[in-house]
Amino acid sequence: MRYVDAVPSAWAARSLADAAPGPFWLDDPARPEPHPPLAGSTTADLVVVGGGYTGLWTALRATEREPGRDVLLVEGRSVAWAASGRNGGFVAASLTQGEANGSSRFPDEMDVLRRLGRDNLDAIEAAVDRYGIDAELERTGALDVATEEHQVEALRAEAGPDDRFLDTTAVRDEIDSPMFLAGLWSPDTALVHPAKLAWGLRRACLDRGVRVVEGTVARDLHRDGRHVVVRTDGGEVRARQAVLATNAFPSLLRRVRHFVVPVYDYVLMTRPLSAPERASVGWAHRQGLGDVANQFHYSRLTADGRILWGGYDAVYHPGGRVRRAYEHREQTYLRLAEHFRMTFPQLEDVTFTHRWGGVIDTCSRFMPFFGTAHGGAVAYAAGFTGLGVASTRFAADVVLDLLSGEATERTRLEMVRSMPLPFPPEPLATPVIGLTRWSLDRADRSQGRRNAWLRLLDTVGAGFDS
Numbered sequence: 060m061r062y063v064d065a066v067p068s069a070w071a072a073r074s075l076a077d078a079a080p081g082p083f084w085l086d087d088p089a090r091p092e093p094h095p096p097l098a099g100s101t102t103a104d105l106v107v108v109g110g111g112y113t114g115l116w117t118a119l120r121a122t123e124r125e126p127g128r129d130v131l132l133v134e135g136r137s138v139a140w141a142a143s144g145r146n147g148g149f150v151a152a153s154l155t156q157g158e159a160n161g162s163s164r165f166p167d168e169m170d171v172l173r174r175l176g177r178d179n180l181d182a183i184e185a186a187v188d189r190y191g192i193d194a195e196l197e198r199t200g201a202l203d204v205a206t207e208e209h210q211v212e213a214l215r216a217e218a219g220p221d222d223r224f225l226d227t228t229a230v231r232d233e234i235d236s237p238m239f240l241a242g243l244w245s246p247d248t249a250l251v252h253p254a255k256l257a258w259g260l261r262r263a264c265l266d267r268g269v270r271v272v273e274g275t276v277a278r279d280l281h282r283d284g285r286h287v288v289v290r291t292d293g294g295e296v297r298a299r300q301a302v303l304a305t306n307a308f309p310s311l312l313r314r315v316r317h318f319v320v321p322v323y324d325y326v327l328m329t330r331p332l333s334a335p336e337r338a339s340v341g342w343a344h345r346q347g348l349g350d351v352a353n354q355f356h357y358s359r360l361t362a363d364g365r366i367l368w369g370g371y372d373a374v375y376h377p378g379g380r381v382r383r384a385y386e387h388r389e390q391t392y393l394r395l396a397e398h399f400r401m402t403f404p405q406l407e408d409v410t411f412t413h414r415w416g417g418v419i420d421t422c423s424r425f426m427p428f429f430g431t432a433h434g435g436a437v438a439y440a441a442g443f444t445g446l447g448v449a450s451t452r453f454a455a456d457v458v459l460d461l462l463s464g465e466a467t468e469r470t471r472l473e474m475v476r477s478m479p480l481p482f483p484p485e486p487l488a489t490p491v492i493g494l495t496r497w498s499l500d501r502a503d504r505s506q507g508r509r510n511a512w513l514r515l516l517d518t519v520g521a522g523f524d525s
C-alpha cells in the first residue's frame with residue numbers, strides 16, 4: 060500500500076471525531092497573557108515587527124550584542140500565535156533545507172553553511188539553558204525513512220559521515236512501521252515544544268528590557284529624515300532602525316511580497332499513548348521522523364507521549380492570501396489520519412485530540428533570503444519554507460549584521476547576498492503552483508521521476524515546497 064493511493068476510511072473520520080480545532084502547543088496553561096497594544100506615539104532605537112521566532116531572536120540578539128539597546132517588538136496578535144506556535148518543533152542544523160538543496164545552489168560555501176548551522180543549533184541549546192527556558196528540548200537527531208523502493212538507494216547515497224543508514228530490519232527496530240523500508244538517522248536535529256520556546260524567548264526579551272506590544276498591527280512603514288516610522292492603528296513608532304520579521308504575512312515592503320507565497324501545512328496530534336501502545340511502536344530514541352517523498356510527512360513524540368503527525372498536503376489557496384479560514388481543511392485531516400493508520404496499524408485505538416493548520420512562507424529556493432531598504436535602516440528576512448525553527452536565529456544575526464553596515468562572515472555569503480526567483484503574480488501564480496504540485500504528486504506516483512516541468516524548474520533553480 061502506498062500513501063498516494065490511500066482513500067480515507069470510516070476509521071479516519073472516527074479517529075478525528077473529538078479532535079479540537081487548534082494547535083495542541085498553544086492549548087497550554089503556560090501561555091502568557093498578551094501585553095496591551097501600543098497606544099500613542101513612542102520612540103525606540105530598533106523596532107522589530109513580528110513576534111514569531113525571527114522577531115524574538117532579533118530583539119534578544121540585539122540586546123545581547125549591544126546591552127541596553129532600546130528595542131520595541133510589535134506583534135499583530137500575540138507572540139507565537141502563528142507558525143512559531145504551531146510547528147512540528149524540529150530544530151535542524153541545516154540552514155539550507157537539507158544538504159542536497161544547499162549543495163545544488165551554493166556548492167562553494169556548503170562547508171561554511173554546515174559549520175554555521177551546527178553552531179546555530181548549539182547556540183539555541185545554550186540560550187535555552189542560559190535563560191532557563193522550559194522548551195522540552197531533546198537532542199534526538201532525525202530519522203528520515205524511505206517508504207518506497209526507489210527512495211532506498213537515494214537515502215543510502217545521502218548518508219554523510221555522521222549519519223547511520225538503517226536497512227528495513229534496523230529501521231523497524233527503531234520505529235515499527237510496515238511502511239518503512241530503510242532509514243537514515245542523522246544527529247544534527249533537536250526537538251522542542253515550539254510554543255514554549257517562543258514564550259521563553261519572549262520572557263528573556265522582557266527580562267533584558269525589550270518592550271513588547273501585542274495586538275498591534277503595523278500598517279505602514281516609511282522614512283522620515285533620520286527616522287523609520289512604523290504606523291499602527293493606535294499610534295506610531297519612530298526608530299533609528301527597523302527589522303521586518305513578518306514571515307508569510309504581507310510584507311510592509313511591497314517589493315518583498317513577490318518572493319514569498321503563503322502555503323498551508325496541516326497537523327494532527329494523538330492522545331497520549333499507553334505504555335503497551337508505545338511499546339508496540341518502539342521509538343526508544345525519540346527521533347524526529349520524516350519520510351522523503353516530495354509530499355512528505357513529519358512526526359514526533361511529545362513530552363507526554365503523544366504522536367504528532369503532519370505534512371503531506373501543502374496547500375496554496377488561489378489569490379495567495381493569509382486567512383483564518385485556511386487554518387482548517389477537513390479533507391487533509393482525513394488523509395493524514397488514514398496515512399497515520401497505514402504507518403501505525405498497531406495503534407488503531409488511538410484517536411486524535413487536536414488538529415490544526417499553519418501558514419508557511421514558501422520561497423522558490425526553500426531557504427531564507429535577506430535584504431535592506433530605506434538606505435540600510437530597514438532589514439528583513441523571510442522565505443524559511445517550513446524549516447525556520449532554528450534558522451530564524453541565524454537570520455536574526457544576519458539582519459542585525461546588515462543593519463550594522465559591517466561586513467561579516469554571514470553577510471559575505473552568497474546565500475545571504477542573493478535572492479530567490481520571484482513567484483509570478485496572480486492570476487498566474489495559481490495555475491503555475493497548481494501545475495507544480497500536480498507534477499510533484501505525479502513524481503511520487505512514478506518512482507520519483509520528474510516530468511519536463513519539474514526538470515525545467517530544476518534547471519532555473521526554482522521550485523515549490525513546504
Ligand SMILES: Cc1cc2nc3c(=O)[nH]c(=O)nc-3n(C[C@H](O)[C@H](O)[C@H](O)COP(=O)(O)OP(=O)(O)OC[C@H]3O[C@@H](n4cnc5c(N)ncnc54)[C@H](O)[C@@H]3O)c2cc1C
Nearest residue numbers: 109111112113135143146147148149277306417446447448
Ligand atoms: C504546521 C507547521 C509546521 C512546521 N514545522 C516546522 C518544523 O518542524 N521545523 C522547522 O524548522 N520549521 C517548521 N515550520 C516553519 C517554522 O514554524 C517557521 O519557519 C518559523 O516559525 C517562522 O518564524 P517567523 O517568526 O518568521 O514567523 P511567524 O511565527 O509566522 O511570526 C510572524 C509574526 O509576524 C506577525 N506579523 C505579521 N505581519 C505583521 C504586521 N504588519 N504587524 C505586526 N505583526 C505582524 C504575525 O502576527 C506573526 O506573529 C513549520 C510551520 C508550520 C506552519
